[in-house]
Amino acid sequence: MSAITLDGLIKRYGATVAVDGLSLEVEKGEFLTLLGPSGCGKTTILQLIAGFLVPDAGQVFINGEPMAGVPPERRNIGIVFQSYALFPHMTVFENVAFGLTMRKAGREVTRHAVAEALELVRLSGLEQRFPKQLSGGQQQRVAIARAVAIRPRVLLFDEPLSNLDAKLRRQMRTELREIQRRVGITTVFVTHDQEEALTLSDRVAVMSQGRLQQVATPQEVYRRPATRFVADFLGETNALVGVVRDVDDDHLTMVVGDALLRAPAAPGLRPGARVALLVRPEHVAVRVTPTRGLNSLSGHLSQAVFQGARTAYVVRAGDAELISTADSRAGAGLGSDGVFAEWDAADSIVFALDE
Numbered sequence: 438m439s440a441i442t443l444d445g446l447i448k449r450y451g452a453t454v455a456v457d458g459l460s461l462e463v464e465k466g467e468f469l470t471l472l473g474p475s476g477c478g479k480t481t482i483l484q485l486i487a488g489f490l491v492p493d494a495g496q497v498f499i500n501g502e503p504m505a506g507v508p509p510e511r512r513n514i515g516i517v518f519q520s521y522a523l524f525p526h527m528t529v530f531e532n533v534a535f536g537l538t539m540r541k542a543g544r545e546v547t548r549h550a551v552a553e554a555l556e557l558v559r560l561s562g563l564e565q566r567f568p569k570q571l572s573g574g575q576q577q578r579v580a581i582a583r584a585v586a587i588r589p590r591v592l593l594f595d596e597p598l599s600n601l602d603a604k605l606r607r608q609m610r611t612e613l614r615e616i617q618r619r620v621g622i623t624t625v626f627v628t629h630d631q632e633e634a635l636t637l638s639d640r641v642a643v644m645s646q647g648r649l650q651q652v653a654t655p656q657e658v659y660r661r662p663a664t665r666f667v668a669d670f671l672g673e674t675n676a677l678v679g680v681v682r683d684v685d686d687d688h689l690t691m692v693v694g695d696a697l698l699r700a701p702a703a704p705g706l707r708p709g710a711r712v713a714l715l716v717r718p719e720h721v722a723v724r725v726t727p728t729r730g731l732n733s734l735s736g737h738l739s740q741a742v743f744q745g746a747r748t749a750y751v752v753r754a755g756d757a758e759l760i761s762t763a764d765s766r767a768g769a770g771l772g773s774d775g776v777f778a779e780w781d782a783a784d785s786i787v788f789a790l791d792e
């Protein structure tokens with residue numbers, strides 16, 4: 438049985454359809470991320486799970502139990518928001534104990550649960566501090582400890598790391614993942630940061646306009662995006678527009694400018710179809726001589742942007758422009774004219790263009 442089942446959820450605000458017929462299962466102990474642009478309905482889904490909002494249609498089940506009519510405080514869910522929402526006048530201990538105090542847990546039980554939760558987030562010893570005496574990262578850890586202390590059936594996170602600076606955010610990411618693995622609580626995590634989603638999750642649910650685009654492992658959504666939207670949203674892609682020339686069992690060839698490119702076949706594509714071929718910058722190499730058996734576009738190097746460990750090379754090939762990211766040490770010696778942007782056909786994905 439799934440820990441959370443969302444079955445045909447619809448939620449409207451006036452004329453806005455925030456969640457548009459969404460069905461999703463989250464397995465026990467799983468870390469699932471809802472990933473999508475601002476306004477696509479992520480927070481609304483968390484609020485439907487938590488019971489702060491009532492769906493217009495569809496149902497939420499937790500451990501198989503229908504949640505219709507069950508108020509938030511009876512759903513046994515731990516929530517961490519973007520703003521840590523700690524109580525400023527309460528100590529760390531009192532903040533973490535809050536949920537237990539509300540449930541009228543005994544003193545010993547509370548003390549034990551708080552100690553355990555603080556140990557989990559590595560804040561033991563700071564019980565008597567007030568939130569303003571803590572760093573942003575520490576405050577966020579208190580918020581996590583508070584959510585975990587009640588031993589919830591489900592943890593919900595709404596962009597909990599977005600207020601932290603880049604370095605701390607990366608550090609907290611790893612820490613959050615470890616904490617979740619140790620407690621093993623089913624987690625739904627919301628973010629619009631694709632890197633965060635890929636690093637943290639067992640599965641990623643990519644959303645657009647209240648609907649699911651794809652639900653799959655990080656590797657799958659990145660390497661095998663189901664839609665053009667998913668491909669564009671998850672990392673950088675090069676897009677080359679062309680026309681399909683031949684299709685065989687598992688490959689197709691397409692014409693882009695005066696080049697012939699190969700790609701894995703996609704269902705429903707016939708010769709003559711207008712298509713976009715997508716390839717990730719890290720799969721494109723820039724070379725001075727072409728390589729047999731690879732897709733190859735001849736052009737010239739129009740830019741080389743040093744990014745630290747990697748360098749982004751921009752190759753202009755006729756009307757097309759391709760970005761290649763390579764190890765900064767690998768690109769030395771490339772001149773500005775007469776280069777080839779190359780990649781393996783297997784690293785290409787082709788989508789039909791409408792119209």
Ligand SMILES: Nc1ncnc2c1ncn2[C@@H]1O[C@H](COP(=O)(O)OP(=O)(O)OP(=O)(O)O)[C@@H](O)[C@H]1O
Pocket residue numbers: 450451453454455473474475476477478479480481482629
């Ligand atoms: N209380 C409300 N009244 C009216 N419209 C709302 C309300 N809350 C959300 N919306 C609308 O519903 C849609 C989904 O909002 P939601 O907050 O779920 O998006 P989100 O994916 O969490 O976005 P963000 O990444 O910016 O937090 C948006 O179009 C938003 O404007």
Ligand SMILES: [Mg+2]
Pocket residue numbers: 479480481595
């Ligand atoms: Mg939101």
